[in-house]
Amino acid sequence: MTSSVSEKAGTLVDSISARCCRLEWAANDAVARLNWSRPRLIATCVTIVLALGSLVSLTVSYVMFLDLAPELPYIMDSTTETPPTRRLAAHAQNETLGFGGIAYLSMPYRTDRQDAMELLASVYGLNFTYIPGVDGSSIVEKSKPLHSYWLRPPELGCWRAHVNAWRYLLESDFETLLVLEDDVDFDVHIHDIFETLSKQMQHNRIRITPPTEHERTAAPYGLDWDVLFVGQCSDHSNDDRLDLVHIYADPHVPSRQDTFFHFIGQMESLGIKDRNFGMMRAIAPSWNPVCTMGYAITRRGAERLILDISYRGITGPVDIDIIRKLQQGIIRGYTITPPLLSAWRVDGAKDSDNQALEKDQTKLGTGNLNGYSTSLKMSARKEMVKILELQNWNDIQRVLPPRANPMMTAAQEAEEQDEQSKAGAEMQEIEEAWRKRKFEMGRIMEKWGG
Ligand SMILES: *[C@@H]1O[C@H](CO)[C@@H](O)[C@H](O)[C@H]1NC(C)=O
Ligand SMILES: *[C@@H]1O[C@H](CO)[C@@H](O)[C@H](O)[C@H]1NC(C)=O
Numbered sequence: 001m002t003s004s005v006s007e008k009a010g011t012l013v014d015s016i017s018a019r020c021c022r023l024e025w026a027a028n029d030a031v032a033r034l035n036w037s038r039p040r041l042i043a044t045c046v047t048i049v050l051a052l053g054s055l056v057s058l059t060v061s062y063v064m065f066l067d068l069a070p071e072l073p074y075i076m077d078s079t080t081e082t083p084p085t086r087r088l089a090a091h092a093q094n095e096t097l098g099f100g101g102i103a104y105l106s107m108p109y110r111t112d113r114q115d116a117m118e119l120l121a122s123v124y125g126l127n128f129t130y131i132p133g134v135d136g137s138s139i140v141e142k143s144k145p146l147h148s149y150w151l152r153p154p155e156l157g158c159w160r161a162h163v164n165a166w167r168y169l170l171e172s173d174f175e176t177l178l179v180l181e182d183d184v185d186f187d188v189h190i191h192d193i194f195e196t197l198s199k200q201m202q203h204n205r206i207r208i209t210p211p212t213e214h215e216r217t218a219a220p221y222g223l224d225w226d227v228l229f230v231g232q233c234s235d236h237s238n239d240d241r242l243d244l245v246h247i248y249a250d251p252h253v254p255s256r257q258d259t260f261f262h263f264i265g266q267m268e269s270l271g272i273k274d275r276n277f278g279m280m281r282a283i284a285p286s287w288n289p290v291c292t293m294g295y296a297i298t299r300r301g302a303e304r305l306i307l308d309i310s311y312r313g314i315t316g317p318v319d320i321d322i323i324r325k326l327q328q329g330i331i332r333g334y335t336i337t338p339p340l341l342s343a344w345r346v347d348g349a350k351d352s353d354n355q356a357l358e359k360d361q362t363k364l365g366t367g368n369l370n371g372y373s374t375s376l377k378m379s380a381r382k383e384m385v386k387i388l389e390l391q392n393w394n395d396i397q398r399v400l401p402p403r404a405n406p407m408m409t410a411a412q413e414a415e416e417q418d419e420q421s422k423a424g425a426e427m428q429e430i431e432e433a434w435r436k437r438k439f440e441m442g443r444i445m446e447k448w449g450g
Helices: 002-020 022-026 028-034 038-067 086-093 111-123 153-171 190-201 213-218 239-244 261-270 299-311 318-328 380-387 392-399 410-449
Strands: 101-106 128-132 176-181 184-186 227-229 246-249 280-285 294-298 333-337 341-343
Touching (some): 101 111, 111 128, 153 299, 184 380, 261 280, 261 333, 299 318
Parallel strands (some): 101 128, 101 176
Antiparallel strands (some): 184 341, 246 280
16 A cells, blocks of 8 residues: 555656656757756756746736736727836826826914925825915905806805916916815825826726827826826715726725725725725726825816816816716726825814814814825835924934933143144134245235236
């Protein structure tokens, strides 16, 4: 029994090694010359196979998770097709994250929030342009858009401030503008996160036209959209077109437990598999994006928004109105889930400037330090406190430890004084020589000048 098992095992090993090493044994000469024992040959074979296997799987996972843009939905001549350019995506590393500019809205009296925004911008290498928020009750009747009579003053002010941001884009020479509200928070790797997004946006599944030459060279996110939602509070997808959802890997996606529950449901409905939580984001056609805390617009988008949400009148608060236009299909948008920007909440809704907040409403709680945001792996507002932390006296102690005997003896002190006066005398001599030289030079110049 035992012997038959071991015989079988032997045959198996033989056949495996025969198969596995057929190549080597075919090229037998070399091996024969090596004169290796069979176990040694088998061990070598197994090592080679394992090494090759892990190389292949590493390559496959690298390609799958990092670099490969999914198949393109539109038809394109394969000879002119170029892969997403890293060079273009790298524009996201600049001060405006690869957009033409970044503007943020803040009520003029919220200097506390403006301080925070400028601090964030400086610490993370960003350039934020301030656009003042508008007090809705200051808008005169004649200037109000059609059908705006039922909006509350804060909603009207919010609408006005966003239209001013859209106008800022039209007045600039930018092609795109990222619009933020002043309570935004983001991951410390914001530049890398937008660089990853750029690679995907250049070849996303939702495009219906191939990128133009100009887009390929100068538009890191393409220009085939009006609005790009990167900081919504929630969105629901267009259930009829779930086939368009484009899922991509991003190493800075928050884990499931760090993700706001609403986005978990949203990610599941967009088709992100449970095992891919904390690794993947989805780009979907915008359908129901709530909040205007962080979104980008293109020049064409700003034109359409001003036309539809000012010139023609309005149908509701600005974010609800944008949703209507998206669902009607008269503007085109993309939403990123989970979003790349999140709100920094201090003292709950009481800190909001458009939810029934009066200008002089008293603030409760402990302010910024007790604030929080969700759905970020590493909150920029939290990390910035650590980044700026200094322990000056400890650093001095470490680099310049105090001298062993700070109290000098009288003899040492006399010696030091002596050295100092010697140095002083030397200095005087040098200065004297320099004065003389200057005087000589002056005379020469005078002579030549005369
Ligand atoms: C950042 O890159 C974008 C896209 O190329 C460009 O339009 C923008 O001017 C750049 N911003 C800065 C501050 O260089
Ligand atoms: C920030 O952007 C504005 C508007 O584009 C520009 O005028 C300003 O010089 C920039 N600031 C810095 C520090 O780059």
